[in-house]
Amino acid sequence: MKFAFKALFPLFSIVFIASCKFGGNTLPYMNIERVEGADTVFNKIPDFSFTNQNGEEINKQSLKGKVYVADFFFVSCPTICPVMAKNLKKVYERFGNNDKFMILSHTIDPRHDSVEVLKNYANRLGVAAPAWQFVTGKKDEIYQIGYDFYMATIEEDDSEGSGGYLHSGGLILVDSKGRIRGVYDGTNEAQVGQLISDLSILLK
Amino acid sequence: MIKTVLVFVFAFVLLAGCNDADRKKQQFISLGRLVYQKQCANCHQDNGNGYEALYPPINQSDYFLANPLNSLCLIVNGAEEPMTVNGKEYNLPMPSFAHLKPDELAKLLTYLSNSWDNDGSFYSEEDVTKTLATCSNK
Numbered sequence: 618m619k620f621a622f623k624a625l626f627p628l629f630s631i632v633f634i635a636s637c638k639f640g641g642n643t644l645p646y647m648n649i650e651r652v653e654g655a656d657t658v659f660n661k662i663p664d665f666s667f668t669n670q671n672g673e674e675i676n677k678q679s680l681k682g683k684v685y686v687a688d689f690f691f692v693s694c695p696t697i698c699p700v701m702a703k704n705l706k707k708v709y710e711r712f713g714n715n716d717k718f719m720i721l722s723h724t725i726d727p728r729h730d731s732v733e734v735l736k737n738y739a740n741r742l743g744v745a746a747p748a749w750q751f752v753t754g755k756k757d758e759i760y761q762i763g764y765d766f767y768m769a770t771i772e773e774d775d776s777e778g779s780g781g782y783l784h785s786g787g788l789i790l791v792d793s794k795g796r797i798r799g800v801y802d803g804t805n806e807a808q809v810g811q812l813i814s815d816l817s818i819l820l821k
Numbered sequence: 822m823i824k825t826v827l828v829f830v831f832a833f834v835l836l837a838g839c840n841d842a843d844r845k846k847q848q849f850i851s852l853g854r855l856v857y858q859k860q861c862a863n864c865h866q867d868n869g870n871g872y873e874a875l876y877p878p879i880n881q882s883d884y885f886l887a888n889p890l891n892s893l894c895l896i897v898n899g900a901e902e903p904m905t906v907n908g909k910e911y912n913l914p915m916p917s918f919a920h921l922k923p924d925e926l927a928k929l930l931t932y933l934s935n936s937w938d939n940d941g942s943f944y945s946e947e948d949v950t951k952t953l954a955t956c957s958n959k
Contacts, residue, residue: 692913697863737912
């Protein structure tokens with residue numbers, strides 16, 4: 618009996634690993650949950666109204682049917698944002714032609730990052746809407762959607778060399794039904810590689 | 822045994838061959854690299870070539886090479902005005918790095934001057950302090 622188990626163990630392992638490999642196409646559902654009466658419901662993206670680098674309104678409707686990557690940044694950020702932008706540009710170069718794909722970059726410094734500033738930044742980075750939307754808006758609304766829906770960390774911070782803000786370098790992957798399917802470190806090349814392969818699954 | 826002794830003698834001769842100035846310069850380059858990696862490389866990149874039309878190059882940059890000490894005021898005060906580097910205009914603001922101390926700036930400047938294809942100059946803490954006194958404080 619003991620022997621049989623020992624012999625079966627490697628077999629189990631193989632089946633287990635194989636099921637991971639072939640079942641790997643299912644990405645998790647990560648939205649914040651809350652309890653409503655007897656039900657547990659997923660937090661849905663709230664209504665919002667932001668303005669993109671072309672001065673156009675971006676709201677909940679703009680995201681309909683899109684598989685998108687959301688992030689939070691600011692133009693004069695000397696720390697992680699340039700690294701995130703460089704990595705995100707690889708994602709943009711890969712999927713920018715797919716009309717179901719979008720990157721939604723929210724400024725957390727709307728006082729400085731006006732429509733003109735965002736336009737200049739996008740042009741200089743060599744990217745354009747509609748595939749890559751840079752949005753500005755009311756500061757409270759941006760921060761609120763960051764906390765409540767995207768699970769982002771954003772704080773004002775006046776410590777040395779921070780550029781005025783402390784924030785996570787998270788890239789949040791949202792599917793066409795508004796469900797969060799992954800969070801990746803935008804400063805980590807391996808994780809951005811994972812994001813690219815997860816995007817390929819959702820955009821199939 | 823003889824071999825070991827020879828290796829030591831050889832190493833000693835090599836080290837003694839470096840004069841103090843060389844050693845100090847090497848030290849500044851190594852320590853300056855750490856400052857660069859932490860404070861500058863996110864934008865200006867490990868290769869010093871900048872990134873896209875967002876961040877200008879420091880490697881073979883006419884702006885930097887014209888007078889590296891002039892870049893000190895820029896580093897310490899940051900910049901809001903557009904600048905032209907190698908014939909291209911850059912207009913993103915550069916944040917101020919006022920928290921860097923004169924010795925860190927001297928190491929950084931020496932590293933920048935000795936990296937990539939730049940000109941190999943050495944900058945002491947005194948050079949830096951003198952120049953910083955001429956920067957107008959914002």
